[in-house]
Amino acid sequence: LVPIFDLKTLFDIQTKSEKTPRLLVLNERIKTVGILVDTPPKNVAIGQALTQTPPLPQLLNKYSHGVYIKDQNIWVEFDFDGFFHAIGNQLKT
Structure with missing residues (x-):
């Protein structure tokens, strides 16, 4: 099982797209997220x-290391x- 996040929902971004969302998988093994x-x-x-x-x-903000x-x-x-990891911990509570 891999946790999948919809960042638009997480950040309350109100945009509409005609495109079907795609799944981007990051990292590997126990740290894998989509x-x-x-x-x-x-x-x-x-x-x-x-x-x-x-x-x-x-x-x-806390996880931003640079803006370009x-x-x-x-x-x-x-x-x-x-x-x-922080998001996962918030969901556990």
């Missing part, structure tokens, strides 16, 4: 680091192991 995504991931060369972090969902801008898109580097 997340639903609208588009497949893409490889991005890190852009310019932002000196001031834009507002992020509070749940993500590339082609006018904001990218957040975060500790997904720690993040999903």
Whole structure:
């Protein structure tokens, strides 16, 4: 069994997509988790680091290690192991 998270629901993101969500599997063995995504991931060369972090969902702030801008898109580097471990612990209570 692999836990699957819908990040739109978790972060209360109100967007609609005509596409069928895809399952992205992260990590392996006992740390494996799945997340639903609208588009497949893409490889991005890190852009310019932002000196001031834009507002992020509070749940993500603690696990954010860097925020970058590339082609006018904001990218957040975060500790997904720690993040999903914390989410799992919250769901247990």
